[in-house]
Amino acid sequence: MTTLRLSNEPRALGKSGIMVSPLAWGMWRLAGDDVAAVRGLIDAALGAGIILFDTADIYGCDTPAGFGSAEALFGRALAEDRTLRDRMVIATKGGIRPGIPYNSGRAYLTEALDDSLRRMGVETVELYQIHRRDLLTHPQEVAGALDAMVASGKVRAIGVSNHAPAELDALQSFLGQPIAATQPEFSALHVAPLFDGTLDHAMTHDLAVLAWSPLGGGRLTDVAHPAGALLAEQGAAYGVDAATAALAWVMAHPARIIPIVGSQSAGRIAAAAGAYRVEWTRARWYAVLQAGMGCSLP
Numbered sequence: 001m002t003t004l005r006l007s008n009e010p011r012a013l014g015k016s017g018i019m020v021s022p023l024a025w026g027m028w029r030l031a032g033d034d035v036a037a038v039r040g041l042i043d044a045a046l047g048a049g050i051i052l053f054d055t056a057d058i059y060g061c062d063t064p065a066g067f068g069s070a071e072a073l074f075g076r077a078l079a080e081d082r083t084l085r086d087r088m089v090i091a092t093k094g095g096i097r098p099g100i101p102y103n104s105g106r107a108y109l110t111e112a113l114d115d116s117l118r119r120m121g122v123e124t125v126e127l128y129q130i131h132r133r134d135l136l137t138h139p140q141e142v143a144g145a146l147d148a149m150v151a152s153g154k155v156r157a158i159g160v161s162n163h164a165p166a167e168l169d170a171l172q173s174f175l176g177q178p179i180a181a182t183q184p185e186f187s188a189l190h191v192a193p194l195f196d197g198t199l200d201h202a203m204t205h206d207l208a209v210l211a212w213s214p215l216g217g218g219r220l221t222d223v224a225h226p227a228g229a230l231l232a233e234q235g236a237a238y239g240v241d242a243a244t245a246a247l248a249w250v251m252a253h254p255a256r257i258i259p260i261v262g263s264q265s266a267g268r269i270a271a272a273a274g275a276y277r278v279e280w281t282r283a284r285w286y287a288v289l290q291a292g293m294g295c296s297l298p
Contacts, residue, residue: 014180016157104134141175188292189216216258248278
């Protein structure tokens with residue numbers, strides 16, 4: 001029986017030439033004041049072969065430390081060991097500001113990037129992403145801001161998050177370089193990218209796909225959910241848990257999706273590497289899809 005096998009080999013981030021890991025670690029829940037604990041999370045990610053680190057300026061806005069605090073906390077860990085930076089591909093995002101809610105104007109993005117670099121204590125980031133579409137900024141203006149970032153040497157590649165294919169194409173039409181990555185929400189409980197053209201568009205245009213919330217907000221670890229039960233069963237066959245099997249399910253798609261591990265537990269981050277062991281038959285992969293959808297495919 002033909003099975004779908006996963007590879008732990010690094011791959012290119014779209015057409016950027018930047019090599020990344022098949023898994024990423026995300027910092028949307030990074031909070032607190034314990035730099036040693038953050039270093040432990042970083043070490044767990046690197047130990048699992050993860051070199052792609054994804055953050056955003058808005059991460060931490062719902063904590064007492066506020067807007068920018070996740071980047072700042074990450075930066076404090078990097079400052080304690082400057083050798084860490086050379087082992088990482090850092091991605092961040094801008095464009096969301098609570099109360100506005102979106103601003104992708106050139107002046108704002110220029111300032112947002114500089115603020116992100118300052119908070120993290122780095123001179124450049126490998127990937128800068130527009131976090132969500134600003135409906136009041138013409139894509140030509142957004143493109144001008146992004147092109148200037150790359151020309152300045154502060155950004156190596158550009159991407160988008162939560163953009164529909166048409167929105168991505170509109171931005172691309174004004175850019176002087178290819179968009180390297182797109183970041184949709186995707187899991188067995190949020191399957192819209194399979195059917196709304198997002199993943200087909202990414203494969204057509206050689207875009208890296210970074211998937212946020214690949215565990216469905218943690219619901220896929222619940223064996224009471226039909227999809228969670230199937231993932232637990234599949235994982236057990238390969239010595240991993242349902243969460244790790246859920247990552248493997250995302251990675252099995254031919255778009256070579258990179259799931260962003262959002263855990264703030266060093267053990268869970270380390271366990272993510274077990275996803276490479278999981279193999280899928282088409283029947284089992286589709287069974288999880290249908291369980292997540294709550295209906296049968298035609």
